Amino acid sequence: MRARILEVAEEHFRRIGHHKTSVADIASEIGMSPANVYRFFPSRGAINEAICRRVVNEVADIAFAxxxxxxxASExxxxxxxxxxxxxxxxLINERRMHDMIVAAMQENRAIIKTHLERMVTIFEAIIREGSEAGEFQVEDPAEAARAxxxxxMPFFHPILIEHCxxxxxxxxxxxxxxxxxxxxALGKSD
Known part of the structure; x- marks a missing residue:
């Protein structure tokens, strides 16, 4: 039932936006009461968080692959x-309402965004470390380089900055x- 609730919530978020979607909307489509939805999610924010996690996991999956x-490493x-x-x-261009949800999560400084950014830095660090070990990069501290x-x-990663550009x-x-x-x-890529 949790998966069904999230499926319906995500469809509503994509169609009318996360701000305009209510728990009552989600419950109505599933054929249950809003109180029943709250049995599976303690708050509307928990539903937002779960959908946000799905969206940022798409990015992490791309990065991991x-x-x-x-x-x-450079490639x-x-x-x-x-x-x-x-x-x-x-x-931003094709799924504006989902983009807006991620922007809101970033502005609210949600934990899921912090975790996602840390995961991306960890992926950068692994690539940089491998490139350094292979002599492809000239880096003393791969963790510091990954944060840099x-x-x-950030101008090409952060949704608000992309939108601005x-x-x-x-x-x-x-x-x-x-x-x-x-x-x-800057990583000292050897040619």
Missing amino acids: IARTNAP RLDRLLTAVHQHNRTK VKAAF IQHGEDTEAGLREQIRFILK
């Missing part, structure tokens, strides 16, 4: 950063390529 490939990092940006940009990559990539007609693709080249150079 790229990180696990056998390509050189994996490039592909990962590009894929994450393109996923977030697509979410996150900070340097698109609204102001900036060429995000050209900027993305430049920033990835900068990041790889």
Whole structure:
């Protein structure tokens, strides 16, 4: 039943937005009372959190899949950063209501966002460490480098910043390529 509630909630979030979806809307579609929904989720916020987790897990799944490939570290990092940006940009353009939910979660400083960012830094660190061990990167502290990559990539990672760039007609693709080249150079990528 939890899965069904989340399925209906996500469909409503995608169609009318998370702010406009009520527990009563979700319950009505499933054919139960709102009180019954609360048996499975202690609050409306818990439903939001679960849907938000699904959305950020999409990004993490993309990152993990790229990180696990056998390509050189610089290529994996490039592909990962590009894929994450393109996923977030697509979410803004094609799934605006889900984009808005992630923005709200970030503005509310929800734990799920903090956990997601930490997971992404861990993925960056693993790639950087492997690249350093292979002599591809010249990095003393892969953890510190991973945090720096996150900070340097934030304009292409953070949904509000992506939205700002698109609204102001900036060429995000050209900027993305430049920033990835900068990041790889900063990691001491040997040619």
